[in-house]
Amino acid sequence: MPTPMKYIDEFRDPQLARKMLEEIGRKATRHWTIMEICGGQTHSIIRNGIDQLLPDTITLVHGPGCPVCVTPLESLERALALAGREEVIFTSFGDMLRVPGNARDLFMVRSAGGDVRIVFSPLDALQIARDNPAKEVVFFAVGFETTAPANAMAVYQAAREGIENFSVLVSQVMVPPAMRVILSSPGNTVQGFLAAGHVCAVMGYAEYEPVALEFGVPIVVTGFEPVDLLAGILKTVELLEEGKAEVANCYGRVVSREGNLFAQEIVKKVFEVNDRQWRGIGLIPRSGLGLREEFARFDAETKFHVTNIIAEESPLCMSGTVLQGLMKPDGCPAFAKECTPQHPLGATMVSSEGACAAYYKYHHHIL
Amino acid sequence: MTIVPLCPLPIMQHETVQMAHGAGGQLSQSLMQRVFMPNLHNNFLDLLDDQAKLDLPPGRTAFTTDTYVVSPLFFPGGNIGELAVNGTVNDLAVGGARPLYLSAGFVLEEGLPLVELETIVKSMAEAARRAGVMIVTGDTKVVGKGQCDRIFINTSGIGCLREGVNLSCRNLKPGDAIILSGTVGDHGMAIMTSREGLSFQSQITSDCAALNSMIGAILDEEPLEIHAMRDPTRGGVAATLNELAQSSSVGIEINEATIPVKPDVRGACELLGIDPLHVANEGKVVVVVAQDKAGEVLDVLRSFDPGRDAVIIGSVVGDHPGMVVMRTLYGSRRIIDLPIGEQLPRIC
């Protein structure tokens, strides 16, 4: 066995995972429905088959925490329009490239001659802008609270250095408003939440306390490795069994109650809260972030006048229902029929984190 | 004093590839004499005929072709030239052939530094020598700036098929063992982490290697009981296993705990959110062998450097025909699918 990866392999220990599973089985005296908000957690659950191993008393539903999935069609169509422009180098995280717009994705724009580049960090996009002063570099700034500090720093730094050929197409969303939408839905079945560990690394978990109180649900901050996930599920079950609607932290090595204050400060300097469209779900008031007035010149949508581009989603796609945990992916009539990873109707079938893609990939043949 | 006007002579010494290098004239000749002949020369090529006239051993002949495009051209552990020789040698070897002769066709982009071309050709010569094959015919074309990405290489290969072996992707039988000759993902991650713009540094080295001696040795050991072989290049081990399962209409079960991955490859895969099973290899082979002969084959593989980490990763089953299923570290099962397209770094 090679040297273990520190802070990863300890939390992938199959023995420990098995014990956790047994303990969950022992603690759960009745059926509970728990939602993992975060797409990264969905990915890990499905990839490791944790949902297959859980006792029948526990149902996991997959939440809307995948930025690739919830980025609205409108933003995507604007991205496609920008990426096709002669003067633009369009930069994006890798998995936005396959997300379908109405008729095209970013790969197709690239094959038609658009300069579309994958970056690992928003600062890489900024470097491309420094290196190409004659070009306009647009970065597709998608993400939840975890990615907001990175996206904010790129804009902040562009302003500080006066890099005026850089701009961002912002589709920045936040978890707590989405949780409220899910919990307020008349069809809601979710009784407890695993809160997204890396979102909480930035934001802390104090903001979940009022949600837990208001809706009477336990919320447990959880990491991403199998043992972390099972520890989070176990804690949620314990709280549910005890009837406690409180917030607990099972990801102490990465998450503190207050979060990362340095990151929050830059995010607040650059962005302000606004209303946001979520793909499949619709408009959620005060659920997103947009550039503040001082940074408005870095807004690609106004800079290139693409705000007039609007788009409508496929009526066949039920991704919104899936994202809110009201339906399992294979409950959708289009699942694995009109909608496959090769021909996705909605983004949940595209992103490797998307609940539908994860289901398609790991599940539907066996179950 | 009279001044005799002299017409300026054309420049004959260039540092980069010119359109004229592909035009069949003096510069084409100079490219042959300066770059190709000194490195690749052999009895066939030295004749400078338009074709190589070969005597093939009796029996059936295997014939294959592949075109190589890779960015960057030079990567840790190899370059496009080495890849072009080893890849075609391996395509012959996994079919049970002894590779003998290769052709090499070059498409060069105007402006390619000649020193780079020379390095690539030297590597091809060295790779051919190591694999025991000869490059017996070739061709060079030059295209304008922007019409190709610096250099594309096509190699075709001819080999003689061994007697008494019957290797086919349709030969898998329930009960067969699946052997993987070593760690997964080395080549693909070496390429990805050496690309500019992803702010990576790694010492990941491509596994690019010719496997014909190793494959020859296992076929000598078990000519009848090895049912199929494939080199898991593009699409990685996942794609290869799916192709095998589909062609033979059998299921394949593999065990996650047995899949060998080098530590730094694993680190890079974790960072980029990429499954090592989907990443390309250029010096690995998947061997499907009758279960009771798996131990012998494994021993032979491990006696060769490219096979030192060889392991049994799973077996062929009668259930779920056409599908590859992996038993995870936790005892659950997941489908190993064909990757959809190019591997993209995930961030979210």
Place this chain on the structure above:
Amino acid sequence: MCLAIPGRLLERAVENGLNMGTIDVNGSKTRACLEYVPDIKVGQYTIVHAGFALKIIDEEEAAESLKLWQELIESGAFDSDEELPSPESL
């Protein structure tokens, strides 16, 4: 969302006025911005997302969680020899 991987800080540098660092992840190295973890020391582990270090990993907390969970196992409430669920039973 939010793939974030633990890695160890190898060295620091200032680039374009920003605190940056080289992070080792199991032998592969990546560059990350350290502006949000100004107190990080070389040798410490941090979580990296989108080229940014977001949190210094709390070593004591990590050990504490593992100890707590391990104790759960060693409390002897379960039979440790029981087989993993077999694929056939799924």
